[in-house]
Amino acid sequence: MNFFAPKNILLMVGDLLLIALSAYSGVYLRFYGLPIPENYSFILPKAILFSMFMFFMSFLVDLYNTENSIGKKAMLLKISFAGFFSSVILASIYYFIPSLELGRGILFIAIFISIVLQYAWHIVYIFFLKLPVVGKRVLILGTGPIAQTTGDILKSGNNGFALAGYVNCIGEPVHVPESSIIGNGDGLFATVMKEKVQKIVVSLSERRGTLPVRDVLDCKLNGIDVVDGPSFYEQLTGKLLIENMNPSHLIFSDGFRMTMMSRYFKRGFDVLFAVAGLALSFPFLIIVPFLLKLDSKGPVLFKQKRVGEGEKIFTLYKFRTMVADAEKESGPVWSQTGDKRITRMGKWLRKTRIDEIPQLFNVIHGDMSFIGPRPERKFFVESLKKQIPYYSERHCVKPGITGWAQVRYEYGDSIEDAIEKLRYDLYYIKYQSISLDLLIMLDTIKVILFGRGGR
Helix, strand or coil: CCCCCHHHHHHHHHHHHHHHHHHHHHHHHHCCCCCCCHHHCCCHHHHHHHHHHHHHHHHHCCCCCCCCCCCHHHHHHHHHHHHHHHHHHHHHHHHHCHHHCCCHHHHHHHHHHHHHHHHHHHHHHHHHHCCCCCCEEEEEECCCHHHHHHHHHHHHCCCCEEEEEEEECCCCCCCCCHHHEEEEHHHHHHHHHHHCCCEEEECCCCCCCCCCHHHHHHHHHCCCEEEEHHHHHHHHHCCCCHHHCCHHHHHHCCCCCCCHHHHHHHHHHHHHHHHHHHHHCHHHHHHHHHHHHHHCCCCCEEEEEEECHHHCEEEEEEECCECCCCCCCCCCCCCCCCCCCECHHHHHHHHHCHHHCCHHHHHHHCCCEEECCCCCCHHHHHHHHHHCCCHHHHHHCCCEEECHHHHHCCCCCCHHHHHHHHHHHHHHHHHCCHHHHHHHHHHHHHHHHHCCCCC
16 A cells, blocks of 8 residues: 555545644634634644644544545544544643643534544545546456455455456466456457556466467557556555565566665664654663563563574564563464463563563664564574575565564464565565655554554
């Protein structure tokens, strides 16, 4: 999912404008027929603060995640939830900074109006995406497993695309419903014209001897957008389709570029945020060790060798969350749901991610970055490299405290989970940028506040 796609930007800008309008409406409705007090004659700063918190809470409740469809009732609940928590936070801020206060009556009026307007706008937005002139009709060239995966994703979310159907080609296996197959490769151009298709996604299991080159070229020359299946999959999901990936995809595709200037900038970002993080988390550095000693026997800090950039080994630091010598009998194993080795204090530390705070020292030392793929142990890395293609490629960047896989996928304890997380890690490596790092930071706050993914 491209969070910063134009359609998503439109949705978010619309929300911001309507939330700001709600603040102004609250003032005028509160003083309707009465003179507006002098301290409300210029309410722009108050409206900006109100909009900022309402928008941020909307982000935290996944209101802008268009990857999956949600019902109208669930949408209304999310918007109402965001409004309720915004009112709690804003009331606290108003207590300390009275000059920014909207006023209790105005605040509740503004939040009510904002919920109504946001809900109406999101309903209109979904309807807007489904309009023929906006929601592009997509034809999938292929009927195999890759085509099936692409089609399922198209049908599952409010992504601005409508599935027109599938086109079968000679020698291509059929993994899609036969009722959805609307043509074959030889008559591709005629099918595209008949179905008023605007985009063709080439999702063939094997292109050699199968791809109808002449027909695809005719479509391209007549203004039909033709895209590669894996690239379209990346656009919709925010991860790479590694099953269909070959070395040429890594070599010749856009992305997988990290300039020296970008490296220096990222390093400066890492040091700045690590120092700020240590300053903000200083109370935890004092309190947590004391609580750990009270809760269970063993050292406060947990040290473990992990694989870093270039597959170099480094020592990772965490607050201990398991009993001492947890792997003495079992050897290296992934943590499981309900793992009895995790202490009472450890469960809370893992849920809140406070156990990761000592890794800020790893960032300052240069072993880790603030954002990147999570570092694994050498034992698991050697095993996964043998079973998963391109697993080693995740070590071309520094590992991170948080990352795209961590905010998009829950804790993994199997080969299947490792494959799924690798999709996200490679997507991050391919498209890493300031905007993507910012999104990961915001999503990390969401994960911490709602305690998702910890085990």
